[in-house]
Amino acid sequence: MSGLRVVPAHRHGRDRLYVCRPDGGNIAWYDRDAGRVDLLVEDEREQVLEALKPFLSGPVTVGPPPVPTPAELARLSLHPDDDLAPNRPGEALLIALDRDPGAGHRLRPDPRRRALLAERTVGDTLDGLEGAGWHTLHSLPLPGGDRVHHLLIGPGGLFAVHALYARRARVRVADPMVTVGRHAPEPLLRLLRTRADRAAYALTAEVRPVLALTDPAGVTLTAAARGVRILSAAELTGLARLGGVLKPGDVEALHAMARDRRTWEKV
Structure with a gap:
């Protein structure tokens, strides 16, 4: 024995x-x-x-055990408090709702809960791409209280994905304005481009903005959305077919950098 x-x-x-x-x-x-x-x-x-x-x-x-790659060494040395990979879709909203649930109103539900539903829907779809060589990070904090809803990293490059609740509503896009149903238009595309630029600065790599709509009744573009992809949540899986931009080692290195909270502190 x-x-x-x-x-x-x-x-x-x-x-x-x-x-x-x-x-x-x-x-x-x-x-x-x-x-x-x-x-x-x-x-x-x-x-x-x-x-x-x-x-x-x-x-x-x-x-014998394989020699760790630089990305693996970075992950192993990362303090748990600085690791953003465990963030759930809508992490920031979950924390805010836990601190202040809000009473809401039957006819005017708390908009944070609809926003959370959108982030969860989009986040779950993006997480489903993991087996195709992609990684997704959720609710990445930016200085000033802003954040990137989802960062998708894979063979087709990097995408800063913004989730927008649009269930059964018509969405009108006239760059930079986005109007959902009867709500007032907002310069959302300008905000998305700014977030993508900040992410690109932090990661020293091109990051493309994506607007992900959850279950819209329809989308009308009255002016081209410069540099922003506009997709339904269901269409996000099509991003997995993109390739030719990043090699597997680059994907892992960028994922290791992006999951480190300190990467985002000065952007």
């Missing part, structure tokens, strides 16, 4: 099975999702595989 123990643990966002010696020291770990056994002590390969045998499923790769 080798005396090795298998201990499950959740580290660095992944579920792993660690193989430990009797003194508690780790000599290997099995990442089921990656189908890989990372081995720290080559001389004990057979003992490690024997200990993991009841847990292995399908073919696995066995070898």
